[in-house]
Amino acid sequence: DTESVEEVVVLGSYAQSLKNAIDKKRNADGVVDAITAEDIGKYPDTNLAESLARITGVSIDRYNGEGSRVTVRGLGPDFNLVTLNGRSMPTVGGRSFDFADISPHGIAAVEVYKTGNAAIPTGGIGATINMVTTKPLDAPGFIGVVEASALDAYSVNGDDYTPQIMGIFSNTFADDTIGVSLSASHQVRHNREEQARVDNWRPNVNPTDPNAVWENNNKRPDGYTWYPQNAGYNIADNETERTNLQFTLQWQPSDDVRATLDYTNSEYEFFGERRGLGIWFNGFGSTTQAVTNERGTYTFVEEAGGDYAVNIGAGGKYNENNSVGFNLEWNASDSLTVTFDAHDSDAEGKGDPKWGSDTYMITGNTSYWGDAMGDPTATINRKSATYYSTGIHRWTFDLAGGQEALLPSDLGTLFLGASDYYSSNDMSQYQLTGLWENQDDSALKSIKFGVSKSEQDWVNQNMYSGQLPAGWWGYSESYI
Known part of the structure; x- marks a missing residue:
């Protein structure tokens, strides 16, 4: 008798999420941390700042009980640059970006560049945080x-x-x-x-x-x-x-x-x-x-x-x-x-x-x-x-x-x-x-x-x- 073998293909998993994050770090120039949509989706985050708080070296300020602005390596929100798909984003009321505006839904990944990189916009003394939307x-x-x-x-x-x-x-x-x-x-x-x-x-x-x-x-x-x-x-x-x-x-x-x-x-x-x-x-x-x-x-x-x-x-x-x-x-x-x-x-x-x-x-x-x-x-x-x-x-x-x-x-x-x-x-x-x-x-x-x-x-x-x-x-x- 020939036994039939069922093939199971896993399209998304925690292991794949870790692999995607590791690949981003491996292929990047300099020190980069990243979280992907799978990481973000496992927690009931109210906004993107809550998701960023799980990255090493990133802490958040809270406003009205929710994450608002981020500090990276001890440098406050005014010293960090935020980009969307590699593009500089305008802010209101100063240089710091208010992540309370952004829901984690629809974000494919977030990349945190902790060292300088000539290929990204300047201005992030503490870090440059790039939000990548779904494609x-x-x-x-x-x-x-x-x-x-x-x-x-x-x-x-x-x-x-x-x-x-x-x-x-x-x-x-x-x-x-x-x-x-x-x-x-x-x-x-x-x-x-x-x-x-x-x-x-x-x-x-x-x-x-x-x-x-x-x-x-x-x-x-x-x-x-x-x-x-x-x-x-x-x-x-x-x-x-x-x-x-x-x-x-x-x-x-x-x-x-x-x-x-x-x-x-x-x-x-x-x-x-x-x-x-x-x-x-x-x-x-x-x-x-x-x-x-x-x-x-x-x-x-x-x-x-x-x-x-x-x-x-x-x-x-x-x-x-x-x-x-x-x-x-x-x-x-x-x-x-x-x-x-x-x-x-x-x-x-x-x-x-x-x-x-x-x-x-x-x-x-x-x-x-x-x-x-x-x-x-x-x-x-x-x-x-x-x-x-x-x-x-x-x-x-x-x-x-x-x-x-x-x-x-x-x-x-x-x-x-x-x-x-x-x-x-x-x-x-x-x-x-x-x-x-x-x-x-x-x-x-x-x-x-x-x-x-x-x-x-x-x-x-x-x-x-x-x-x-x-x-x-x-x-x-x-x-x-």
């Missing part, structure tokens, strides 16, 4: 994926469950000489942030009067001490919406010529509302008890009198990125490959149309300036705060006259302010590159050469009202 002719045939999910996150003003939907479509035609791919994703996130904050630590403040109890454990040779300016708690309810779209059209009329036309769009919208309560320390003769640790930091402070404040605010931002590119690759001979690449890209950022990037009002009572609402029924008799190494502090205050809670009549407007911004960055780039590979077995393996031209137009506007008096000097009636 239909690289994976011939039909590919279709649709995915829908929901995220459960604690939120008060928003929804606890927020949707995410993505889809990828790719197909080739005419004996795999024409390819079309389209990917799109839409994410909505609602979340709450809870924060314990200290706005400043003031050096060498003499906080005590002669009758104060001060446990001074400071062992600093310079004798420096660090006194807290305040202690407060903040709560913010945030809403985020991200939309990405990528389209690619490829044509390969022969084995020697391949043309690629691609378009990428990303939109990111954020809006948040916050409120907070805190106390302020004076540090000049009003301290009754204090404890200083061996590093000179005050870990406990108690003061008589003082003020309390409540802050409310709202603001947001909207970022949009667009890029249209064309690439033509020609294998002129077995040794020579010539590539022409051109793209026109733009980035725009602005604040929320109603609240700008931030609008805030501070209300409360201060025993030093008085209150334009009239004499409050509650003033602070004594306040204290304990600061822990975890960064989460505990504070409290006692109200004079035996009152146990604040009343509306105890709060008056102190000051307010508003800020907004607008930024646009338009970039056009043209590149003509060549690669000559030596077919002989000699020390000289290859030569890369090329020329590049880019034009950039950047507009950046920032507006801030400053602190507008609304009670400290008795002018609050016009704001109430």
